[in-house]
Amino acid sequence: MPSAQxxxxxxxxxxxxxxxxxxxxxxGGDHFRATVTATAFEGLSRIEQHRLIYAVFGAEIxxxxxxxxxxxxxxxxxxxx
Amino acid sequence: MPSSDFEPxxxxxxxxxxxxxxxxxxxxxPIRDAIAQAIDEHRVILFMKGTPEAPACGFSARTxxxxxxxxxxxxxxxxxxxxxxxxxLSAISNWPTIPQLFVDGxxxxxxxxxxxxYESGELAQALxxxxxx
Numbered sequence: 001m002p003s004a005q006x007x008x009x010x011x012x013x014x015x016x017x018x019x020x021x022x023x024x025x026x027x028g029g030d031h032f033r034a035t036v037t038a039t040a041f042e043g044l045s046r047i048e049q050h051r052l053i054y055a056v057f058g059a060e061i062x063x064x065x066x067x068x069x070x071x072x073x074x075x076x077x078x079x080x081x
Numbered sequence: 082m083p084s085s086d087f088e089p090x091x092x093x094x095x096x097x098x099x100x101x102x103x104x105x106x107x108x109x110x111p112i113r114d115a116i117a118q119a120i121d122e123h124r125v126i127l128f129m130k131g132t133p134e135a136p137a138c139g140f141s142a143r144t145x146x147x148x149x150x151x152x153x154x155x156x157x158x159x160x161x162x163x164x165x166x167x168x169x170l171s172a173i174s175n176w177p178t179i180p181q182l183f184v185d186g187x188x189x190x191x192x193x194x195x196x197x198x199y200e201s202g203e204l205a206q207a208l209x210x211x212x213x214x
Contacts, residue, residue, distance in 0.1 A: 046190060046197070047189075050193070051175065054178075062177055062178060067140065070193050
């Protein structure tokens with residue numbers, strides 16, 4: 001069962017320049033909430049940004065990882081928010 | 082009468098419902114075809130767990146609530162009755178989770194994106210374009 005820390009490390013090692021904050025919001029190791037900021041998201045639609053993150057986990061999403069709620073930012077959007 | 086080996090998608094909608102192809106050989110993929118047809122025929126269509134009246138998952142419930150808050154008519158398909166609906170949908174959309182909201186044939190997003198767009202006003206704008214275009 002992955003921990004929030006595992007999820008964070010996998011996102012950060014798979015996506016160049018990503019910085020992830022991950023919370024296991026049920027404590028059960030299967031429902032996570034992640035906020036990810038990455039330069040790799042520049043120029044991508046929100047759909048494409050989320051797909052990049054989902055791709056890190058493949059079939060684990062909907063399997064052992066029941067839910068991975070996402071919020072994505074680029075470094076430029078985070079400074080304007 | 083042509084026989085069907087596939088039930089129509091479990092749609093609940095204020096609009097017309099999609100029907101599955103009447104017959105299919107083993108080479109065709111009637112579920113995928115029915116999903117693609119439903120996406121094509123409805124400007125706003127939500128694939129969800131449960132129904133708008135009785136959502137079976139919090140993420141689906143939140144997405145329905147955003148659509149209902151904007152008072153936009155939408156078609157809904159319950160993916161739960163048959164696991165193949167979800168498999169084929171994700172194969173079409175390249176999106177692994179449920180719910181999935183399509184507007185004008187394009188995936189707009191899942192619960193997170195729809196909620197974010199609702200809060201920013203982008204959802205109202207996207208749906209206004211869809212319903213008046």
